[in-house]
Every structure is written in C-alpha cells, then in structure tokens.
Amino acid sequence: xxxxxxxxxxxxxxxxxxxxxxxxxxxxxxxxxxxxxxxxxxxxxxxxxxxxxxxxxxxxxxxxxxxxxxxxxxxxxxxxxxxxxxxxxxxxxxxxxxxxxxxxxxxxxxxxxxxxxxxxxxxxxxxxxxxxxxxxxxxxxxxxxxxxxxxxxxxxxxxxxxxxxxxxxxxxxxxxxxxxxxxxxxxxxxxxxxxxxxxxxxxxxxxxxxxxxxxxxxxxxxxxxxxxxxxxxxxxxxxxxxxxxxxxxxxxxxxxxxxxxxxxxxxxxxxxxxxxxxxxxxxxxxxxxxxxxxxxxxxxxxxxxxxxxxxxxxxxxxxxxxxxxxxxxxxxxxxxxxxxxxxxxxxxxxxxxxxxxxxxxxxxxxxxxxxxxxxxxxxxxxxxxxxxxxxxxxxxxxxxxxxxxxxxxxxxxxxxx
Numbered sequence: 001x002x003x004x005x006x007x008x009x010x011x012x013x014x015x016x017x018x019x020x021x022x023x024x025x026x027x028x029x030x031x032x033x034x035x036x037x038x039x040x041x042x043x044x045x046x047x048x049x050x051x052x053x054x055x056x057x058x059x060x061x062x063x064x065x066x067x068x069x070x071x072x073x074x075x076x077x078x079x080x081x082x083x084x085x086x087x088x089x090x091x092x093x094x095x096x097x098x099x100x101x102x103x104x105x106x107x108x109x110x111x112x113x114x115x116x117x118x119x120x121x122x123x124x125x126x127x128x129x130x131x132x133x134x135x136x137x138x139x140x141x142x143x144x145x146x147x148x149x150x151x152x153x154x155x156x157x158x159x160x161x162x163x164x165x166x167x168x169x170x171x172x173x174x175x176x177x178x179x180x181x182x183x184x185x186x187x188x189x190x191x192x193x194x195x196x197x198x199x200x201x202x203x204x205x206x207x208x209x210x211x212x213x214x215x216x217x218x219x220x221x222x223x224x225x226x227x228x229x230x231x232x233x234x235x236x237x238x239x240x241x242x243x244x245x246x247x248x249x250x251x252x253x254x255x256x257x258x259x260x261x262x263x264x265x266x267x268x269x270x271x272x273x274x275x276x277x278x279x280x281x282x283x284x285x286x287x288x289x290x291x292x293x294x295x296x297x298x299x300x301x302x303x304x305x306x307x308x309x310x311x312x313x314x315x316x317x318x319x320x321x322x323x324x325x326x327x328x329x330x331x332x333x334x335x336x337x338x339x340x341x342x343x344x345x346x347x348x349x350x351x352x353x354x355x356x357x358x359x360x361x362x363x364x365x366x367x368x369x370x371x372x373x374x375x376x377x378x379x380x381x382x383x384x385x386x387x388x389x390x391x392x393x394x395x396x397x398x399x400x401x402x403x404x405x406x407x408x409x410x411x412x413x414x415x416x417x
Contacts, residue, residue: 026109028072028085034108035092037065045221045246054092055079066246077246080348136204142234144202145227148192148217154178154411155185157243158224160404168224168292172384175407177299181274184225186240192217206237206252221249226291228272228311231325239291239311248290250311271322274298275306281329282306286370286379287356288337289313293380297337300383313338314352316359323363333366337379340372 029049032038043050043063053065058079065076075082083091090101159178160167168178194202199215202208208215223242227235238251272291275298276282285306288294294309308326310316323334336357342349357367372382 024072024085026085026105027069028067028074028088029069030109031085031089031105032067032074034105035089037092045242046249047252048246048249050246053079053081055081064246082348138230138234138236140201141205141236144194144198144205144208145235145238147194147198148207149182149184149225149227151192152184152186152190152225154183154224154407155187156408156412158183158185158241159407159411161243168296169404169407171292171380172296172300172387174299174403175410177295178407178411181295182227182235186222186225188222190217206250223249225251226295228291229274231273231276231278231322233273237311241292248311271308271310271319273306273308273322275304276308276326277306278329281326281331283331284333284335284368285326285331286335286337287360288379289339290378293378296380297383300380300387308334310356313342313349313356316352316356319356320359320363323360323365327363327365331365333368334360335368335370337370337372339378340374341377 029038032049032051035054037051037054040052041063047068047070049067049069050063051065051067052063053061053076055061055076058064058076058081060078064078065074067074072085073082074085074088081091086098086101086105089105090096090098094100094104158167159169161170168183173181193216194208202215207217209217221240221242223240226239226241226248228237228239230236240249240251241247242249272294274294276285285308286297288297288307288309289312290309291311294307298304298307308322310319336353338353342353360367370379372379373385376382376385
C-alpha cells in the first residue's frame with residue numbers, strides 16, 4: 001500500500017483491478033506521480049484522491065481534482081476536465097497524443113521497476129453468485145436502503161453549517177421537508193451490520209461490504225444521506241452530501257481497504273423524481289442536476305412543481321427508460337432548468353446537457369429551456385431568493401432560525417433506544 005497521509009492507505013499498483021483488465025500494469029495514482037501533480041496538497045476521500053487541478057484555466061483549483069483509484073479516471077469538479085489515465089498523461093506531458101503517452105509511460109515503468117510490461121488481456125469473469133447493479137431489482141435496493149436510513153438519525157450539523165452553504169435549513173428546507181425526504185446523517189467510520197434476513201439480498205447493491213462472512217455498511221466520510229427515488233418513490237441509490245471534501249459522493253462500495261461487494265462501482269439509479277404523481281403525471285416536468293437541488297426546488301415552488309434530476313450532468317444512466325415511462329403516462333414537455341454557470345462551463349459540460357436534450361427529443365418529448373435571473377447560480381437559489389422576498393427581509397433570520405429549531409427538536413432530540 002502507498003500511504004499519502006498518516007493513517008490513510010490507498011491502492012498501490014499491485015491492487016488495481018480496472019488496470020489489470022485493460023492490460024496495464026500501472027494505475028492512475030502512479031501516472032499522476034509521473035506527471036508531477038502529487039507533490040502539493042492531497043486529500044484522500046474513500047476511493048478518491050483529491051488534489052489541486054493542474055488546468056491553468058480552472059476557476060477554482062483547490063482540491064477539486066479527483067483521481068479515482070478504482071476506475072483509473074480523473075475529473076475536475078470545477079472546470080469539467082476529465083478522462084482516463086492515458087488522457088491525463090497525454091494532456092499534461094504529450095500535447096494530447098495518447099500513443100506517445102502510452103510509449104512514455106511504458107518506458108518509465110520499465111526504467112522504474114526493471115520489469116518489461118506485457119500487454120496481456122486476461123479474460124475477466126465475475127463470481128457465480130454475483131449480481132450486477134442492473135440485475136438487482138429496485139424493490140430490493142429500496143428495502144435495504146430504507147433499513148439503513150431507519151437506524152440513523154439527523155445530526156444538527158447537517159441542518160445548519162455556518163461555515164458553508166451545505167446546511168439544508170439555510171438552503172430553504174423545513175423540518176417537515178427533511179423528514180418527508182428521508183434525509184439522515186452518517187458519520188465517518190459508522191458501521192451498520194445488516195440483519196441476517198437481509199444479508200442475502202445485499203449482493204450487488206452499492207454501499208454494502210462483506211467482512212468475515214457478514215454484510216455491513218462502513219463509510220469513509222461523514223455527511224447527509226440523500227435518497228434517489230424513482231417515479232414510484234422507491235430508493236434506487238443514495239448520495240452523501242459531505243461535510244468536507246467533494247460536495248457529493250455516491251453511496252457506493254468502491255472504498256478501498258474496507259472490503260468489496262460483487263459490484264464495486266458507484267450505485268446509480270434512474271433519475272431522481274420528486275413531486276411527480278405516477279397516477280397523474282403532468283404534461284410538463286422540470287429537469288435539473290442534483291438530487292438535493294430538485295428536492296429544494298420542489299419544496300420552494302409555489303405549486304410544488306414536479307422535478308426529475310440527474311446525480312451528475314453526465315450521469316444519464318436510466319434516463320431514457322424514465323423518459324419513456326413519463327411519456328407513456330401523459331408527459332409532453334421536459335423543461336431544462338440547469339445552473340446558470342453551465343453556459344460558462346467547459347465543452348464537456350455543455351456537450352452533456354446537449355446529449356440529454358437530444359435524448360429527450362428522441363423519446364418523443366418536447367424540450368424547453370427555462371432561464372432565470374443570471375445573478376444566482378441554480379433554480380434552488382433563485383426560488384430561495386424569491387421566498388426570502390415573500391417573507392420580508394426583516395423576518396428572514398427569525399423564520400430560518402425557527403425552522404432550524406423545529407428541525408433540531410423534531411429530528412435530533414429523540415435518541416434511538
């Protein structure tokens with residue numbers, strides 16, 4: 001193991017499964033070292049290594065550049081640059097030439113290890129009893145995730161965080177809304193052992209590990225769990241709104257050194273639905289990015305507008321099926337209400353939004369682009385500003401303080417026995 005900071009171990013080159021499947025003897029952590037970008041401030045969050053973005057045009061370089069040590073990919077959460085480990089080396093050291101990058105990396109590996117790398121593509125087989133995430137019925141995921149939420153509580157630090165914008169009360173939610181959406185807090189190192197009657201169902205479900213024959217949850221970060229629900233309200237995955245580090249992480253089984261499930265990739269779901277009645281689907285639904293953003297926008301809109309949202313702007317897994325279902329139930333138009341800063345973002349982000357719009361049209365639905373005040377970032381910020389105007393500037397502090405106290409009394413005061 002390679003230790004980047006005291007007490008935290010990350011996968012070394014001998015532990016990479018993704019790389020071995022592709023025939024590479026090295027992983028993105030080693031490649032990043034060859035690029036010379038691991039010498040600065042580094043933070044390890046689960047399977048992610050966070051460091052400063054090397055892109056000179058990045059608007060905020062500080063610890064927003066993520067290296068995924070399981071999938072050997074990189075992504076900057078601010079400028080949108082991303083790709084595989086060959087793309088990383090090619091961009092920083094070879095002027096974008098992937099072939100040259102491959103030659104140089106193999107040469108460096110041979111010089112550093114004395115071992116001539118062999119490109120052997122071994123056949124990879126899954127275990128006989130393994131289930132892929134597509135094979136696991138959403139009813140099973142819903143059962144397991146609801147059990148996890150049932151044994152957790154809400155920590156008041158996730159309701160109001162004076163040092164950041166991540167407190168859900170300050171973003172406009174009430175105690176009743178937090179309760180209705182099922183948010184719960186999870187602490188770093190929390191261990192939740194599954195009851196014996198649920199263990200067999202958890203194979204292939206993101207977020208669960210096997211250790212000494214038992215299945216359990218063990219997270220490497222702390223924050224608020226935000227469920228992702230399908231049209232019928234079933235939980236297919238969850239995100240963690242972290243208290244530090246990357247703003248959102250998938251509740252997944254990809255954390256190193258904590259065991260492995262049969263499905264180690266991030267848990268994903270069909271797009272998150274809020275305010276969409278499956279028995280009376282409206283002719284128009286609103287479409288945005290971010291589970292929490294959709295929940296807040298639904299809560300703050302005057303008539304509780306229906307929203308669907310993606311966990312990430314490029315995460316369209318399950319979107320086509322969800323759109324077809326909405327169309328079959330009477331939906332006609334999808335209104336895009338993405339953040340204002342997408343117009344100033346990288347080509348990658350713009351391309352992802354365009355691909356989503358193309359998919360909507362291919363399904364047979366109309367696309368409508370909704371604009372709002374450019375002085376605010378997202379639709380949730382815009383609706384919150386409108387909400388504050390309705391309250392009156394002199395009462396905003398009192399109302400939000402009342403919401404916070406109500407939430408603490410309702411959600412945090414009762415301890416599990």
